Amino acid sequence: MNKATIATLLMLALGSVPAVRAADAAETWEKTCVKCHGADGKGETKLGKKAEVKDFTDAKYQDSFTDEKAFKAIKEGIKDGDKTKMKPAEDVNDAAIKDLIKKVRGFKK
Template sequence: MNSKQTLIVTTVTFLLAAAPSLLAADVAENWTKNCGSCHGADGTGKTKAGRMAGAKDLTDGAYQKQFTDEQMLQRLKDGVTDKGKEKMKPYKGVLSDDELKALVAKVRTFAK
């Protein structure tokens, strides 16, 4: 391999290694920006806004078993209302399908 080829291989290897962490940074950022205010950095929902809105503890595995990934995704798209009052706003149009799916996966990592 000449040095130019070595450079290309090194660059490609670096990009492949960096890709998942770039993706992960995006989800973490989306969580902090859009969800953390209510659900907390750790998903427990013990923030001021979370208590006011009535956010449930997402680290509770039994609670998380009550909905499938598809249901969770749908709820994120449509939002959650209770007796006509908005508890969580709809994220359709705010975040893309892929971003929402990544957040569904992130929410699952909170469950104990």
């Protein structure tokens, strides 16, 4: 094997790492949460309106749930009877969930 081949194999091996590690908060927020909660946290997206998302910039709404409740919501999802309002976040570890809560809290005006 020459050096170029080794370098290519190494790059392939490293390239596969992100697929197995847990997604980080910023990535998950962009990929998943924005669909409903909106890039500005107001939830004024098509899906957000359908799901009846509330406005994260509203201080009163922010005060209505604790970090513990938010944690559970992100980890286990939110159900309204049999209806799923929000799916559990996929591929996030507890640290990423805590970062997501920080992100959510950051919208508060």
